[in-house]
Amino acid sequence: MSRPKPKPKPEKVERDEPSTDPYEAEVRQLEETWKRPPGFIGWLSEVNHVAIGRRYLVTAFVFFALGGLLALLMRIQLSRPENDFLDPDLYNVIFTMHGSTMMFLFAVPIMEGMSIALVPLMIGTRNAAFPRLNAYSYWVYLIGGLLVYVCFLFNMAPDAGWFSYVPLSGPEFSPGKRVDVWAQLITFTEISALAAAVGTITTVFKQRAPGMSLNRMPLFVWSMLVKAFMVVFAMPAIVVASSLLAMDRLIATHFFNPSEGGDSLLWQHLFWFFGHPEVYIIFLPATGMVSTLVTAFSRRRTFGYLALVLALVATGFIGFGLWVHHMFAAGLPQLGQSFFTAASIMIAVPSGVQIFCWLATIWSARKLRLATPMLFVLGFIFIFVLGGLTGVMLASVPIDLQVHDTFFVVAHFHYVLIGGAVFPLLGALYYWIPKLTGRMMSERVGKLSFWVLFAGFNLTFFPMHQLGLRGMPRRVYTYKAEMGWGDLNLLATLGGVLLTVGVLLFVGNFLWSRRRGLPAGDNPWDADGLEWATTSPPPPYNFAWLPTVQGRHPLWEQTPDQPVVVGLRSDRREVLVTRTLDAEPDHREVQPRPTLVPLWLALATAVGFVGVIFTPWAIPAGLILAGAVLVGWFWPQVDQDETLLEEQP
């Protein structure tokens, strides 16, 4: 009953036709079914993926700004030797908060936000799978972020580093509540990321438009899929680690206490088994963005689609075999070190393949357009290749033993994380914000912001390579004038100011575009993805008629008589479920209506995990509350009741 049938394309429907038109009537019905309830309560009960994705993006960007502000404070402190702008305690809190914010509250969530906002549009479905779980993941993330920043105001913010090595973070050397707050921040992030990842995997596997077999899936979607799988496999390690740490601290277990038979190195294994894949969880989505942007602005099919997919999957696997390169200085057996050196070097191959394929696509462009998003891609290639090469250096045990935990490493990972993830992300935002808001951002300001960011970035982080080689360790709140590190540090601080100006230009451009930006139209870039086949911003049901696909670049390859999907009921929230491999229509699924249940469950979770900082009894309390809310969550909804999982004939 959901077979694709030839129909006029949705955009052909004239909106001002008389209301007797059956299409018009159906669109009105869809709008009625998918709209969110009015008012503030309606806003809180939102389950639409674009809305949740937008909230993710805005929230993550706010945390990015806060983390950047903290970085600026550190740069001011380090701008000259023996500065007393920050005292050591505050400095330690600030670098811990900077790292934790950027990793857990910015980088991972903003990629989740991009995934939640864009993947369902790109694969041509009405909403993401598990809409309530999506909403829940956002609320949990928001509560975790608020928790740690509220604690910051009360001088309870963590100070043992974003990696919280034991025994320093253990009960003996970090009394007080600071590290507990950190551990709970991690817990909230884990839950939120796992919930979002499960949703992404299900959406991608089961809700693709008919015809979008796995080998036609957009590379952006591939990257989000691999990322989601990495989240599913990496997060349990940090779940274990942070739970054991919390138990050591709160109920006096001794998992990490060497004097009671525990092991302080165990923490590092668990942490980095999560921590290194984490880097790729941030980086892989960025490669998906780059592939999309390169293709759109080169106006040709992506060169080396298969190689790019395989590179993503290979990175996803190898990414789990590198964690020990964070621990070379711990003195592990040499044979083991050689293995991790080899793996760390090997992961440069898939990255190389990706770079070469993008270069080949640009090289053979039909007409390369250097719009702002594309500038960010070019900047990304420049910076990321540099960062990747220093990464190859760090994979070498002897070199790593010298520069590990110095500013060389700080330079390296800012090159791969800012260059490798933030630059593509900003490019991607320039590219997709018109879709999400309906307004174009200014090209002139966009290009200016790119050049300011590019210059500011290199000015900030390039000198840090040299600082590291001259012996400056990380995480020091000051240094002696005699060390001769002052000039380069001052340079880096000036670069940081420039970097801030660049970010402000971006934010200003965005705010300006909300009011004054040119209307974007459906497809301002004349791009290939399905997300451009609907209005900007998309209606809550995404597509009036679900599209079908016959290639990797749907809008570039569509025929004038391209079929659309009909047969989904418009009087309730139905989505089309297709088969995993070939995306053949399988059945219809009814999605839940907007509801406050995700928010209640997030609050119940918060009772347990925030409360446990103060008393272990909060865990049973939170569990009971969550159990009560879950009864409501699983209570059958009337319109689902009628026809659950109607198999197609």
Add this chain to the structure above:
Amino acid sequence: MKGRFPISRLWWRPAMNRRAIERRSPGELESRLGRRHSLARAFMPGQSAPALAVAFGWQSVLDSAGPQAARIEDLWWVYFWVCAAVFVLVFLALVMAVFRGRRGKGDPTDPGAPHPPASERRLTRTVAGATAATAVILIGLLVATVAASRATSSLPGDPLTIELTGQQWWWQVRYEDPTPSRMVTTANEIHIPVGRPVRVKTRSTDVIHSFWVPNLHGKRDLIPGRPSEILIQADRPGVFRGQCAEFCGYQHANMALLVVAEPPETFAAWYEAQLQPARPPSDALQQRGKVVFEALPCPLCHTIAGTQASGKTAPDLTHLASRRMLAAGTLPNTRGHLGGWILDPQTIKPGNKMPAVSLGSDDLRALLAYLESLR
């Protein structure tokens, strides 16, 4: 050649070339170093020229003073030039790709059309070739790494053994000897004989620290409950600075140590001097200082061999005056700094475990006289 390329020296050199400093006359050195660099000035009286020359590049990865650091420095330059070449090639490819892409080829109004197979095949071959070249380069670098790893993990010769214990935020140094009475305990300053390997056993009693003297070798973590060891060796005399490289809390930034590499005979003399118990006070002022020391809480934490002071939780002071720095590399060991440190350690190194004591000026003068006599 030995991997030391003059051009790279120009660009990456430490702020001032060490050898250039050595060539200068002592007077010129003093005027160059002394004015701006109080640490260097602290070394001036009675120090030999090589010890002076360390104020620049004395914590630099690229100014090796031992066989292992030299090997790593060589490996670094191999990596540096290979990576620089790769970066330049990729950058050129990017620039050319952008120029070609801007010119464009084919009909941009039909972006979905397949590309001509011939040009796609050429591109495929190029990408495959670049990937293969990447793999070959990486394997070459891997081989160089494994070779350097092996070379730096052992040293020929009979090693001197030192037990190094990291504590928040200082280093205890104990020279091991089969005869217990010939063991020496000191703090924050390691003397080693030039040309002889030194086995450093790394220990920690609280949190994780990391022992790192870049001019000699890479770092090794000091992990509580996990004893480990690392070999180092200096090939030339000099004073080399090391700094804790694993975040260890409040005063991680001020947890430095000095490695003083000396000719074997100088080292032997130093060792003999360290074996002696503390000098007894030689005048009334010093005698009064000793009384002041013992009346204050000092002996609860500090040891002065040959006296009743035998605390173990803080640095051994038996030969305090022979050391160059105070408070784990925080201050030069001068009378003024020592006095300031005793009166107000929490302003100089906030959060460290030494409490402030209140002292009258006469008592302080006596105490300083006594401590300064502990050579």
